[in-house]
Amino acid sequence: MPIAPSARSHADDLAAFVEASPSSFHAAAEVARRLEDAGFIRLDESESWPATAGGRFVVVRDGAVIAWVVPPTATPATGVRVFGAHSDSPGFKLKPKPTTGRLGWLQAGVEIYGGPLLNSWLDRELRLAGRLALDDGTTVLASTGPLLRLPQLAIHLDREANDRLALDKQSQTQPVWGLGQADSADILGELAREARVDAARIRGYDLVTADAARGATFGLDDVFFASGRLDDLASVHAGVVALERAADDFDADHVAMLAVFDHEEVGSGTRSGAAGPFLSDVIERLWLSLGSDREQQLRALAASWCVSSDVGHSVHPNYAEKHDPVVQPVLGSGPILKINANQRYATDAAGAAVWNAWCSAAGVMSQEFVSNNSVPCGSTIGPITATRLGIRTVDVGIPILSMHSARELAGVSDLWDLARVAEVYFRG
Ligand code: ZN
Numbered sequence: 001m002p003i004a005p006s007a008r009s010h011a012d013d014l015a016a017f018v019e020a021s022p023s024s025f026h027a028a029a030e031v032a033r034r035l036e037d038a039g040f041i042r043l044d045e046s047e048s049w050p051a052t053a054g055g056r057f058v059v060v061r062d063g064a065v066i067a068w069v070v071p072p073t074a075t076p077a078t079g080v081r082v083f084g085a086h087s088d089s090p091g092f093k094l095k096p097k098p099t100t101g102r103l104g105w106l107q108a109g110v111e112i113y114g115g116p117l118l119n120s121w122l123d124r125e126l127r128l129a130g131r132l133a134l135d136d137g138t139t140v141l142a143s144t145g146p147l148l149r150l151p152q153l154a155i156h157l158d159r160e161a162n163d164r165l166a167l168d169k170q171s172q173t174q175p176v177w178g179l180g181q182a183d184s185a186d187i188l189g190e191l192a193r194e195a196r197v198d199a200a201r202i203r204g205y206d207l208v209t210a211d212a213a214r215g216a217t218f219g220l221d222d223v224f225f226a227s228g229r230l231d232d233l234a235s236v237h238a239g240v241v242a243l244e245r246a247a248d249d250f251d252a253d254h255v256a257m258l259a260v261f262d263h264e265e266v267g268s269g270t271r272s273g274a275a276g277p278f279l280s281d282v283i284e285r286l287w288l289s290l291g292s293d294r295e296q297q298l299r300a301l302a303a304s305w306c307v308s309s310d311v312g313h314s315v316h317p318n319y320a321e322k323h324d325p326v327v328q329p330v331l332g333s334g335p336i337l338k339i340n341a342n343q344r345y346a347t348d349a350a351g352a353a354v355w356n357a358w359c360s361a362a363g364v365m366s367q368e369f370v371s372n373n374s375v376p377c378g379s380t381i382g383p384i385t386a387t388r389l390g391i392r393t394v395d396v397g398i399p400i401l402s403m404h405s406a407r408e409l410a411g412v413s414d415l416w417d418l419a420r421v422a423e424v425y426f427r428g
Contacts, residue, residue: 256426
Protein backbone atom coordinates (compact mmCIF):
# COMPACT_ATOMS: atom_id res chain seq x y z
CA MET A 1 0.00 0.00 0.00
CA PRO A 2 1.49 3.38 -0.94
CA ILE A 3 2.57 5.64 1.90
CA ALA A 4 0.48 8.81 2.37
CA PRO A 5 2.31 12.03 1.41
CA SER A 6 1.81 13.38 4.95
CA ALA A 7 3.59 10.31 6.37
CA ARG A 8 6.43 10.70 3.87
CA SER A 9 6.98 14.33 4.78
CA HIS A 10 6.80 13.45 8.48
CA ALA A 11 9.62 10.92 7.94
CA ASP A 12 11.68 13.51 6.04
CA ASP A 13 11.20 15.92 8.91
CA LEU A 14 12.25 13.20 11.36
CA ALA A 15 15.47 12.70 9.35
CA ALA A 16 16.19 16.43 9.74
CA PHE A 17 15.34 16.28 13.44
CA VAL A 18 17.70 13.35 14.06
CA GLU A 19 20.46 15.08 12.09
CA ALA A 20 20.05 18.16 14.30
CA SER A 21 20.03 15.97 17.43
CA PRO A 22 23.24 13.88 17.56
CA SER A 23 23.30 14.08 21.40
CA SER A 24 20.64 14.40 24.10
CA PHE A 25 21.72 18.02 24.60
CA HIS A 26 21.22 18.77 20.92
CA ALA A 27 17.84 17.01 20.98
CA ALA A 28 16.62 19.13 23.92
CA ALA A 29 17.89 22.30 22.20
CA GLU A 30 16.27 21.32 18.90
CA VAL A 31 12.91 20.68 20.59
CA ALA A 32 13.12 24.11 22.24
CA ARG A 33 14.19 25.79 18.99
CA ARG A 34 11.29 24.29 17.05
CA LEU A 35 8.78 25.22 19.72
CA GLU A 36 10.13 28.75 20.11
CA ASP A 37 9.65 29.13 16.36
CA ALA A 38 6.03 28.07 16.99
CA GLY A 39 5.53 30.81 19.59
CA PHE A 40 6.48 28.95 22.78
CA ILE A 41 8.21 31.07 25.40
CA ARG A 42 11.52 29.74 26.74
CA LEU A 43 11.65 29.78 30.54
CA ASP A 44 14.72 29.64 32.76
CA GLU A 45 14.52 27.42 35.87
CA SER A 46 16.38 30.01 37.94
CA GLU A 47 13.93 32.83 37.09
CA SER A 48 10.36 33.31 38.31
CA TRP A 49 7.73 32.05 35.89
CA PRO A 50 4.71 34.00 34.66
CA ALA A 51 1.07 33.15 35.36
CA THR A 52 0.31 30.64 32.69
CA ALA A 53 -3.38 30.47 31.67
CA GLY A 54 -3.45 30.55 27.88
CA GLY A 55 0.35 30.36 27.58
CA ARG A 56 2.79 28.01 25.88
CA PHE A 57 6.20 27.41 27.41
CA VAL A 58 9.38 25.35 27.12
CA VAL A 59 12.20 24.73 29.60
CA VAL A 60 15.46 22.85 29.05
CA ARG A 61 17.40 21.06 31.81
CA ASP A 62 20.67 19.62 30.43
CA GLY A 63 19.65 16.90 27.94
CA ALA A 64 15.98 17.01 28.98
CA VAL A 65 13.20 19.36 27.90
CA ILE A 66 9.60 19.93 28.98
CA ALA A 67 7.09 22.00 27.02
CA TRP A 68 3.44 22.68 27.73
CA VAL A 69 0.36 24.52 26.57
CA VAL A 70 -2.12 25.85 29.13
CA PRO A 71 -5.75 26.27 28.06
CA PRO A 72 -7.23 29.76 28.58
CA THR A 73 -9.82 28.22 30.91
CA ALA A 74 -7.25 26.57 33.22
CA THR A 75 -8.22 26.47 36.89
CA PRO A 76 -6.14 25.61 40.00
CA ALA A 77 -7.34 21.97 39.69
CA THR A 78 -6.71 21.50 35.96
CA GLY A 79 -4.97 18.17 35.18
CA VAL A 80 -2.06 17.52 32.85
CA ARG A 81 -1.71 15.21 29.86
CA VAL A 82 1.96 14.32 29.61
CA PHE A 83 3.51 12.71 26.54
CA GLY A 84 6.86 11.29 27.74
CA ALA A 85 9.88 10.17 25.71
CA HIS A 86 13.68 10.10 26.01
CA SER A 87 16.49 11.95 24.28
CA ASP A 88 19.44 9.58 24.77
CA SER A 89 20.48 6.51 22.78
CA PRO A 90 23.07 3.78 23.32
CA GLY A 91 26.53 4.40 21.91
CA PHE A 92 29.93 5.59 23.10
CA LYS A 93 30.91 8.45 25.36
CA LEU A 94 34.27 10.20 25.38
CA LYS A 95 36.52 9.38 28.36
CA PRO A 96 38.90 11.75 30.18
CA LYS A 97 42.24 12.15 28.37
CA PRO A 98 40.38 11.25 25.19
CA THR A 99 43.13 11.63 22.60
CA THR A 100 44.87 8.28 22.36
CA GLY A 101 46.47 6.24 19.62
CA ARG A 102 49.03 3.65 18.62
CA LEU A 103 50.88 2.37 15.57
CA GLY A 104 50.49 5.71 13.79
CA TRP A 105 46.72 5.97 14.29
CA LEU A 106 44.88 8.62 16.28
CA GLN A 107 42.16 7.09 18.42
CA ALA A 108 39.53 8.29 20.86
CA GLY A 109 39.18 6.88 24.36
CA VAL A 110 35.53 5.96 24.82
CA GLU A 111 33.26 4.31 27.35
CA ILE A 112 30.22 2.31 26.30
CA TYR A 113 26.96 4.17 27.02
CA GLY A 114 23.93 1.97 27.64
CA GLY A 115 23.49 -1.25 25.71
CA PRO A 116 24.46 -0.74 22.05
CA LEU A 117 24.57 -3.64 19.59
CA LEU A 118 28.33 -3.27 19.33
CA ASN A 119 28.76 -4.98 15.95
CA SER A 120 26.34 -2.52 14.34
CA TRP A 121 28.71 0.33 15.17
CA LEU A 122 31.55 -1.17 13.12
CA ASP A 123 32.50 0.32 9.77
CA ARG A 124 30.33 3.43 10.02
CA GLU A 125 31.43 7.01 9.98
CA LEU A 126 30.51 8.54 13.30
CA ARG A 127 29.97 12.07 14.54
CA LEU A 128 31.01 13.29 17.96
CA ALA A 129 28.52 15.60 19.68
CA GLY A 130 27.46 17.01 23.03
CA ARG A 131 28.35 19.93 25.24
CA LEU A 132 31.53 21.67 26.34
CA ALA A 133 31.76 23.44 29.71
CA LEU A 134 34.06 26.48 29.52
CA ASP A 135 36.29 28.32 31.98
CA ASP A 136 33.66 31.04 32.60
CA GLY A 137 31.01 28.50 33.69
CA THR A 138 29.05 28.60 30.44
CA THR A 139 28.31 25.56 28.28
CA VAL A 140 28.14 25.38 24.50
CA LEU A 141 26.85 22.68 22.21
CA ALA A 142 29.32 21.20 19.77
CA SER A 143 29.14 18.55 17.08
CA THR A 144 31.43 17.37 14.32
CA GLY A 145 30.69 15.93 10.92
CA PRO A 146 31.89 12.38 10.15
CA LEU A 147 35.04 12.06 12.27
CA LEU A 148 35.41 8.60 13.76
CA ARG A 149 35.15 4.96 12.72
CA LEU A 150 35.51 1.56 14.36
CA PRO A 151 37.14 -0.46 11.56
CA GLN A 152 36.35 -4.15 11.62
CA LEU A 153 39.17 -6.66 11.36
CA ALA A 154 39.43 -8.16 7.86
CA ILE A 155 38.01 -11.66 7.39
CA HIS A 156 41.45 -12.82 6.26
CA LEU A 157 42.80 -12.08 9.73
CA ASP A 158 39.93 -13.80 11.55
CA ARG A 159 38.46 -16.66 9.53
CA GLU A 160 35.90 -17.34 12.27
CA ALA A 161 34.47 -13.82 12.28
CA ASN A 162 31.22 -15.00 10.66
CA ASP A 163 30.79 -17.75 13.24
CA ARG A 164 31.35 -15.63 16.30
CA LEU A 165 31.90 -11.91 16.39
CA ALA A 166 32.73 -10.85 19.90
CA LEU A 167 34.36 -7.52 20.65
CA ASP A 168 36.48 -6.79 23.69
CA LYS A 169 34.64 -3.85 25.21
CA GLN A 170 37.84 -1.96 25.99
CA SER A 171 40.57 -2.81 23.52
CA GLN A 172 38.41 -3.33 20.42
CA THR A 173 35.99 -0.40 20.74
CA GLN A 174 38.35 2.56 20.47
CA PRO A 175 37.56 4.39 17.20
CA VAL A 176 40.15 5.91 14.88
CA TRP A 177 39.86 9.55 13.81
CA GLY A 178 43.16 10.41 12.11
CA LEU A 179 46.80 9.58 11.56
CA GLY A 180 49.73 10.77 13.63
CA GLN A 181 50.92 10.87 17.21
CA ALA A 182 48.51 11.33 20.10
CA ASP A 183 50.79 13.74 21.94
CA SER A 184 50.64 16.23 19.07
CA ALA A 185 46.86 16.00 18.49
CA ASP A 186 43.70 16.94 20.44
CA ILE A 187 40.29 15.55 19.61
CA LEU A 188 38.67 18.23 21.77
CA GLY A 189 40.18 20.79 19.40
CA GLU A 190 37.88 19.42 16.68
CA LEU A 191 34.86 20.12 18.88
CA ALA A 192 36.19 23.53 19.92
CA ARG A 193 36.65 24.53 16.30
CA GLU A 194 33.10 23.47 15.43
CA ALA A 195 31.77 25.43 18.43
CA ARG A 196 34.06 28.41 17.64
CA VAL A 197 35.65 28.47 21.09
CA ASP A 198 39.27 28.25 22.22
CA ALA A 199 40.06 24.61 23.14
CA ALA A 200 42.17 25.85 26.07
CA ARG A 201 38.97 27.12 27.69
CA ILE A 202 37.34 23.65 27.90
CA ARG A 203 37.01 22.50 31.52
CA GLY A 204 34.54 19.64 31.08
CA TYR A 205 32.59 17.80 28.40
CA ASP A 206 29.78 15.34 27.75
CA LEU A 207 30.39 13.99 24.25
CA VAL A 208 28.83 10.97 22.57
CA THR A 209 29.01 9.29 19.19
CA ALA A 210 26.20 9.23 16.61
CA ASP A 211 25.92 7.61 13.18
CA ALA A 212 26.81 10.26 10.60
CA ALA A 213 24.46 8.90 7.92
CA ARG A 214 21.14 10.67 7.48
CA GLY A 215 17.87 8.77 7.98
CA ALA A 216 16.23 7.57 4.77
CA THR A 217 13.23 5.66 3.44
CA PHE A 218 13.61 2.50 1.36
CA GLY A 219 11.91 -0.78 0.44
CA LEU A 220 8.85 -1.57 -1.63
CA ASP A 221 6.74 1.60 -1.80
CA ASP A 222 9.26 3.21 0.57
CA VAL A 223 7.53 1.64 3.58
CA PHE A 224 10.70 1.55 5.71
CA PHE A 225 12.63 4.30 7.46
CA ALA A 226 16.17 3.61 8.70
CA SER A 227 18.03 5.99 10.99
CA GLY A 228 20.21 6.24 14.05
CA ARG A 229 18.56 7.16 17.36
CA LEU A 230 15.01 6.15 16.43
CA ASP A 231 15.07 4.94 20.05
CA ASP A 232 13.74 7.29 21.15
CA LEU A 233 13.89 10.35 18.89
CA ALA A 234 11.00 8.88 16.87
CA SER A 235 8.81 9.49 19.96
CA VAL A 236 10.38 12.86 20.81
CA HIS A 237 9.76 14.09 17.27
CA ALA A 238 6.17 12.77 17.23
CA GLY A 239 5.55 14.58 20.51
CA VAL A 240 6.96 17.89 19.24
CA VAL A 241 4.96 17.73 16.02
CA ALA A 242 1.80 16.87 17.95
CA LEU A 243 2.28 19.60 20.56
CA GLU A 244 2.97 22.21 17.89
CA ARG A 245 -0.21 21.24 16.04
CA ALA A 246 -2.34 21.00 19.19
CA ALA A 247 -1.14 24.39 20.47
CA ASP A 248 -3.20 26.22 17.85
CA ASP A 249 -6.70 27.00 19.19
CA PHE A 250 -5.96 24.88 22.25
CA ASP A 251 -9.13 24.71 24.34
CA ALA A 252 -8.88 21.37 26.18
CA ASP A 253 -9.75 21.07 29.87
CA HIS A 254 -6.21 19.92 30.67
CA VAL A 255 -2.66 21.13 30.16
CA ALA A 256 -0.88 19.45 27.21
CA MET A 257 2.72 18.64 28.11
CA LEU A 258 5.69 17.06 26.32
CA ALA A 259 8.35 15.67 28.70
CA VAL A 260 11.61 14.46 27.20
CA PHE A 261 14.07 12.88 29.63
CA ASP A 262 17.75 12.03 29.36
CA HIS A 263 19.54 8.90 30.63
CA GLU A 264 16.76 6.34 29.98
CA GLU A 265 19.35 3.97 28.54
CA VAL A 266 21.27 3.94 31.81
CA GLY A 267 18.36 3.69 34.25
CA SER A 268 16.91 7.23 34.39
CA GLY A 269 18.31 7.98 37.85
CA THR A 270 19.69 11.47 37.24
CA ARG A 271 18.49 15.06 37.65
CA SER A 272 17.46 15.14 33.99
CA GLY A 273 16.23 11.53 33.94
CA ALA A 274 12.68 10.27 34.45
CA ALA A 275 13.48 9.15 38.01
CA GLY A 276 14.68 12.65 38.86
CA PRO A 277 12.54 15.62 39.91
CA PHE A 278 12.35 17.54 36.62
CA LEU A 279 8.76 16.67 35.67
CA SER A 280 7.38 17.02 39.20
CA ASP A 281 9.24 20.33 39.59
CA VAL A 282 7.73 21.72 36.39
CA ILE A 283 4.22 20.50 37.20
CA GLU A 284 4.44 21.95 40.71
CA ARG A 285 5.55 25.33 39.35
CA LEU A 286 2.74 25.23 36.79
CA TRP A 287 0.22 24.65 39.60
CA LEU A 288 1.75 27.37 41.76
CA SER A 289 1.38 29.78 38.85
CA LEU A 290 -2.31 28.81 38.65
CA GLY A 291 -2.72 29.44 42.39
CA SER A 292 -3.37 25.77 43.34
CA ASP A 293 -3.46 24.71 46.95
CA ARG A 294 -2.35 21.20 47.95
CA GLU A 295 -5.82 19.69 47.68
CA GLN A 296 -6.30 21.17 44.23
CA GLN A 297 -2.90 19.78 43.19
CA LEU A 298 -3.87 16.29 44.28
CA ARG A 299 -7.19 16.62 42.44
CA ALA A 300 -5.30 17.75 39.34
CA LEU A 301 -2.93 14.75 39.62
CA ALA A 302 -5.89 12.39 39.86
CA ALA A 303 -7.27 13.90 36.65
CA SER A 304 -3.94 13.59 34.81
CA TRP A 305 -2.50 11.08 32.33
CA CYS A 306 0.95 10.15 31.12
CA VAL A 307 1.46 8.49 27.75
CA SER A 308 5.01 7.14 27.90
CA SER A 309 6.26 6.57 24.37
CA ASP A 310 9.33 4.51 23.56
CA VAL A 311 10.14 2.14 20.73
CA GLY A 312 9.18 -1.54 21.03
CA HIS A 313 9.91 -4.73 19.14
CA SER A 314 8.25 -5.66 15.88
CA VAL A 315 8.20 -9.39 15.14
CA HIS A 316 11.37 -10.37 13.27
CA PRO A 317 10.84 -12.77 10.37
CA ASN A 318 14.15 -14.54 11.03
CA TYR A 319 13.58 -15.03 14.75
CA ALA A 320 9.91 -15.96 15.20
CA GLU A 321 10.72 -17.93 18.35
CA LYS A 322 11.77 -14.76 20.18
CA HIS A 323 8.26 -13.32 20.09
CA ASP A 324 4.92 -14.15 21.64
CA PRO A 325 3.30 -16.80 19.42
CA VAL A 326 0.00 -14.91 19.18
CA VAL A 327 0.58 -11.19 19.81
CA GLN A 328 2.76 -10.19 16.88
CA PRO A 329 3.07 -6.48 16.11
CA VAL A 330 4.65 -5.65 12.79
CA LEU A 331 5.88 -2.49 11.08
CA GLY A 332 3.23 -0.53 9.23
CA SER A 333 0.23 -1.60 11.31
CA GLY A 334 0.26 1.28 13.77
CA PRO A 335 1.73 2.16 17.16
CA ILE A 336 1.91 -0.48 19.88
CA LEU A 337 0.42 -0.62 23.34
CA LYS A 338 2.97 -2.27 25.64
CA ILE A 339 1.76 -4.75 28.22
CA ASN A 340 3.69 -6.63 30.91
CA ALA A 341 2.30 -8.54 33.89
CA ASN A 342 5.34 -7.68 36.00
CA GLN A 343 4.87 -3.94 35.44
CA ARG A 344 7.92 -3.45 33.25
CA TYR A 345 5.31 -1.39 31.42
CA ALA A 346 2.74 0.70 33.27
CA THR A 347 -0.22 -0.05 30.98
CA ASP A 348 -3.32 -1.40 32.75
CA ALA A 349 -6.90 -2.06 31.68
CA ALA A 350 -7.99 1.56 32.07
CA GLY A 351 -4.95 2.77 30.15
CA ALA A 352 -5.54 0.26 27.35
CA ALA A 353 -9.12 1.46 26.98
CA VAL A 354 -8.25 5.16 26.71
CA TRP A 355 -5.32 4.48 24.38
CA ASN A 356 -7.56 2.51 22.03
CA ALA A 357 -10.13 5.30 22.17
CA TRP A 358 -7.48 7.91 21.27
CA CYS A 359 -6.25 5.74 18.40
CA SER A 360 -9.71 5.28 16.95
CA ALA A 361 -10.45 9.02 17.33
CA ALA A 362 -7.26 9.64 15.32
CA GLY A 363 -8.23 7.02 12.72
CA VAL A 364 -5.07 5.06 13.54
CA MET A 365 -4.71 1.27 13.80
CA SER A 366 -3.18 0.07 17.05
CA GLN A 367 -1.38 -3.13 17.98
CA GLU A 368 -0.32 -4.73 21.23
CA PHE A 369 3.08 -5.87 22.40
CA VAL A 370 3.77 -8.50 25.04
CA SER A 371 6.97 -10.49 25.54
CA ASN A 372 7.56 -14.18 24.96
CA ASN A 373 7.68 -15.60 28.52
CA SER A 374 11.15 -17.04 27.95
CA VAL A 375 12.65 -13.73 26.82
CA PRO A 376 13.30 -10.97 29.36
CA CYS A 377 11.17 -7.85 28.87
CA GLY A 378 12.72 -4.39 28.57
CA SER A 379 11.38 -1.38 30.42
CA THR A 380 11.11 2.36 29.93
CA ILE A 381 10.15 5.64 31.60
CA GLY A 382 6.45 4.79 32.06
CA PRO A 383 6.65 2.79 35.29
CA ILE A 384 9.14 5.32 36.69
CA THR A 385 6.92 8.37 36.14
CA ALA A 386 3.87 6.43 37.35
CA THR A 387 5.68 5.53 40.56
CA ARG A 388 7.11 9.02 41.11
CA LEU A 389 3.96 11.02 40.40
CA GLY A 390 1.14 8.56 41.01
CA ILE A 391 -0.22 9.60 37.65
CA ARG A 392 -2.22 7.17 35.45
CA THR A 393 0.20 5.93 32.81
CA VAL A 394 0.10 3.96 29.59
CA ASP A 395 3.21 2.67 27.79
CA VAL A 396 3.17 2.87 24.00
CA GLY A 397 5.56 3.33 21.08
CA ILE A 398 6.24 2.36 17.52
CA PRO A 399 7.44 -1.13 16.59
CA ILE A 400 10.99 -1.27 15.24
CA LEU A 401 13.65 -3.82 14.33
CA SER A 402 17.36 -3.59 15.17
CA MET A 403 16.74 -1.86 18.50
CA HIS A 404 19.99 -0.36 19.87
CA SER A 405 21.72 -0.75 16.52
CA ALA A 406 23.58 2.29 15.23
CA ARG A 407 20.88 2.40 12.54
CA GLU A 408 17.43 1.15 13.49
CA LEU A 409 14.44 0.28 11.30
CA ALA A 410 10.90 1.68 11.56
CA GLY A 411 7.76 1.78 9.42
CA VAL A 412 7.09 5.18 7.80
CA SER A 413 3.33 5.09 8.44
CA ASP A 414 3.76 4.21 12.15
CA LEU A 415 5.86 7.32 12.76
CA TRP A 416 3.14 9.60 11.44
CA ASP A 417 0.38 7.58 13.13
CA LEU A 418 2.07 8.07 16.51
CA ALA A 419 2.15 11.84 15.99
CA ARG A 420 -1.54 11.82 15.03
CA VAL A 421 -2.60 9.90 18.14
CA ALA A 422 -0.46 12.19 20.28
CA GLU A 423 -2.23 15.21 18.83
CA VAL A 424 -5.66 13.71 19.60
CA TYR A 425 -4.44 12.91 23.13
CA PHE A 426 -3.20 16.48 23.64
CA ARG A 427 -6.36 18.04 22.25
CA GLY A 428 -8.62 15.77 24.33
ZN1 ZN B 1 14.16 3.73 24.42
